[in-house]
Amino acid sequence: MNAKDYPILYVDDDNANRVVMKHNLGGEFTLLCADSGAQALELMSREPVSILLADQRMPGMSGVDLAERTLRLHPEIVRVIITAYSDLEATIDAINRGRVSRFIKKPWTREELTAVMQESILSCHNARMVKELQQRLAQIDRASTMTVMASAIAHDLRQPLSYLEVELNTLRRDVSELVRKRSLLAHVLPELGPLVDRVSGSTEDIEHGLRKLMVISEAMVASLRNQEARAPIDLCKVVQSAVTLTRSTVHARAVFDVDLPEQPITVHASEGRLLQLIVNLLLNAAQAITGPGPALKYHVTLRLQAAPGAVTLSVADTGCGIPSERIDQIFAPFFTTKGSQGTGLGLAICKQIVEELGGTIGVESTVGQGSCFRVKLPAQ
Numbered sequence: 597m598n599a600k601d602y603p604i605l606y607v608d609d610d611n612a613n614r615v616v617m618k619h620n621l622g623g624e625f626t627l628l629c630a631d632s633g634a635q636a637l638e639l640m641s642r643e644p645v646s647i648l649l650a651d652q653r654m655p656g657m658s659g660v661d662l663a664e665r666t667l668r669l670h671p672e673i674v675r676v677i678i679t680a681y682s683d684l685e686a687t688i689d690a691i692n693r694g695r696v697s698r699f700i701k702k703p704w705t706r707e708e709l710t711a712v713m714q715e716s717i718l719s720c721h722n723a724r725m726v727k728e729l730q731q732r733l734a735q736i737d738r739a740s741t742m743t744v745m746a747s748a749i750a751h752d753l754r755q756p757l758s759y760l761e762v763e764l765n766t767l768r769r770d771v772s773e774l775v776r777k778r779s780l781l782a783h784v785l786p787e788l789g790p791l792v793d794r795v796s797g798s799t800e801d802i803e804h805g806l807r808k809l810m811v812i813s814e815a816m817v818a819s820l821r822n823q824e825a826r827a828p829i830d831l832c833k834v835v836q837s838a839v840t841l842t843r844s845t846v847h848a849r850a851v852f853d854v855d856l857p858e859q860p861i862t863v864h865a866s867e868g869r870l871l872q873l874i875v876n877l878l879l880n881a882a883q884a885i886t887g888p889g890p891a892l893k894y895h896v897t898l899r900l901q902a903a904p905g906a907v908t909l910s911v912a913d914t915g916c917g918i919p920s921e922r923i924d925q926i927f928a929p930f931f932t933t934k935g936s937q938g939t940g941l942g943l944a945i946c947k948q949i950v951e952e953l954g955g956t957i958g959v960e961s962t963v964g965q966g967s968c969f970r971v972k973l974p975a976q
């Protein structure tokens with residue numbers, strides 16, 4: 597870790613103080629200066645800043661006010677206030693309310709200041725590492741999700757392929773008969789038409805499967821490229837894509853019921869992340885159906901309901917259910933009951949995605965009857 601990679605923005609209306617600060621921190625750290633809260637906000641919007649170091653007493657906007665605005669606009673920036681004894685109370689109050697991370701009391705010493713800056717940089721560095729790790733885990737989860745879906749489709753392709761093989765064998769036999777006994781012509785010819793139809797039906801099924809595989813691999817490539825920007829999107833459309841991607845996997849085990857409202861539901865989110873959320877819940881629902889008997893006996897139900905300002909997405913299954921003592925564990929990273937078939941990342945990432953959007957995720961479950969995961973998100 598290089599301290600110079602974490603720029604410090606010092607804000608003070610007093611020019612003499614800025615000169616002193618440059619002298620003290622300029623060598624060891626990357627130091628930017630601003631003479632007011634307004635100038636600091638402007639600078640933070642166009643330059644990468646890791647630490648805000650602001651004097652509390654400034655005309656216009658105080659250090660604590662600036663810290664509060666910074667928290668709202670750039671929550672990743674560590675906020676440090678330099679304060680005189682007389683303003684200590686306001687600063688401590690701001691710390692207790694989470695607006696300010698640390699404070700330095702005037703008059704400060706160079707050692708004290710450097711130590712606080714190093715500590716702040718370390719916490720910035722750790723936060724950056726955690727974020728990177730979370731992103732990598734999300735990528736691993738996406739890759740494993742795509743693998744599960746792709747293998748279900750590959751499995752689907754086996755059936756039309758084996759039909760094709762049987763039909764082609766018949767064709768080969770008939771043709772060689774034809775060649776051998778020209779008299780058989782009358783008997784064989786009427787069979788050839790339907791046979792060719794069946795063959796082309798199978799090739800269509802295979803083509804359809806291959807197209808789905810391509811959709812999945814494109815989605816995987818896009819999500820690995822990290823197209824994560826937030827924008828207003830229609831949640832119904834994302835749900836439809838998730839349903840298309842998981843249909844094969846769910847159908848192999850259950851009847852798939854989807855209940856969507858007619859009108860669009862706008863949420864401000866990253867499309868890729870939302871898709872990951874819904875696909876994870878649907879795959880878990882399908883994988884929870886472990887009982888005997890045909891797929892017709894079981895149900896996976898996805899429902900989307902809009903209320904003013906909020907939207908509820910529920911994914912229910914009539915699968916194995918979750919024992920109550922396990923409910924608390926399932927959202928933890930790496931918790932899985934699927935052995936080497938699971939990563940234990942799905943629900944941890946679902947929770948992260950939902951919480952990033954200011955929503956909640958919960959589950960109700962009864963062993964032997966099934967589970968229902970419910971996601972509530974703020975909507976426009």
Ligand SMILES: Nc1ncnc2c1ncn2[C@@H]1O[C@H](COP(=O)(O)OP(=O)(O)O)[C@@H](O)[C@H]1O
Pocket residue numbers: 876880881884913915916917918926927931932933934937938939940941942943944967
């Ligand atoms: N719909 C469900 N029904 C029953 N158990 C579930 C369901 N969804 C999740 N679980 C449990 O939660 C665990 C963690 O899920 P997840 O984080 O998606 O990881 P993974 O699917 O890789 O195991 C699963 O292993 C399973 O035990």
Ligand SMILES: [Mg+2]
Pocket residue numbers: 876879880942943
């Ligand atoms: Mg899972």
